Amino acid sequence: MLNISAHTAVPSARPSAGHAEGVTNDEFRAAMSRLAAGVVLVTAHEPPLSSDGPRGEDVGMTATAFLSVSLDPPLVLVSLREGSRMDDLLLEQPHWAVSVLTESQRHIAGRFAMKGRISDRLLFEDIPYTRGEVSGSPLVGGALANLECETEQRVAAGDHTLVIGRVLTASLPSPDGGPLMYFRGRYRQLG
Numbered sequence: 001m002l003n004i005s006a007h008t009a010v011p012s013a014r015p016s017a018g019h020a021e022g023v024t025n026d027e028f029r030a031a032m033s034r035l036a037a038g039v040v041l042v043t044a045h046e047p048p049l050s051s052d053g054p055r056g057e058d059v060g061m062t063a064t065a066f067l068s069v070s071l072d073p074p075l076v077l078v079s080l081r082e083g084s085r086m087d088d089l090l091l092e093q094p095h096w097a098v099s100v101l102t103e104s105q106r107h108i109a110g111r112f113a114m115k116g117r118i119s120d121r122l123l124f125e126d127i128p129y130t131r132g133e134v135s136g137s138p139l140v141g142g143a144l145a146n147l148e149c150e151t152e153q154r155v156a157a158g159d160h161t162l163v164i165g166r167v168l169t170a171s172l173p174s175p176d177g178g179p180l181m182y183f184r185g186r187y188r189q190l191g
Helices: 025-032 085-092 103-113 120-124
Strands: 040-046 057-063 066-070 075-081 095-100 129-131 138-140 145-157 160-171 180-183 186-189
Touching: 040 075, 040 085, 040 103, 040 138, 057 075, 057 085, 057 103, 057 120, 075 085, 075 145, 085 145, 085 160, 095 138, 103 180, 103 186, 138 145
Parallel strands: none
Antiparallel strands: 040 057, 040 095, 066 075, 075 160, 095 145, 129 138, 145 160, 180 186
């Protein structure tokens, strides 16, 4: 039986707009901030609009809502904010990649999570990466793991889209580093 003292109880504010009953946005956010999550960089290459125009752009976003779904076939899932640039791009572009970031790559996670950030082209400028053979997406150098994926399914879920991808390639550029974690609203190291 769970015993919560008055000092640790969550305020009993009632639901905000958009919730029929139950938990408020603030209560939900506070509860989920207690769930430690690994940090990844999701990348995709936006092809050029025309063959004679400027080359396409690389796009990236930091994500903590990423998980393994199946071993056979190898499937992963990433949650994208509905209508975000990455959500819109992956609606059109079926190939994308994921780099599992190390504890020393906190600056990369922070850079691609900024609100009102500069262009993605400038964000990638000084980050070592290779280009995936299948997806053409940037694969971060020194990451714990790099995956190239092809979208199998998209599922609308509230204000997010769950993108399920089949893993087409997997590599371990830096298998000995520690993972970058996200807990209580901050990047952290394991241990």
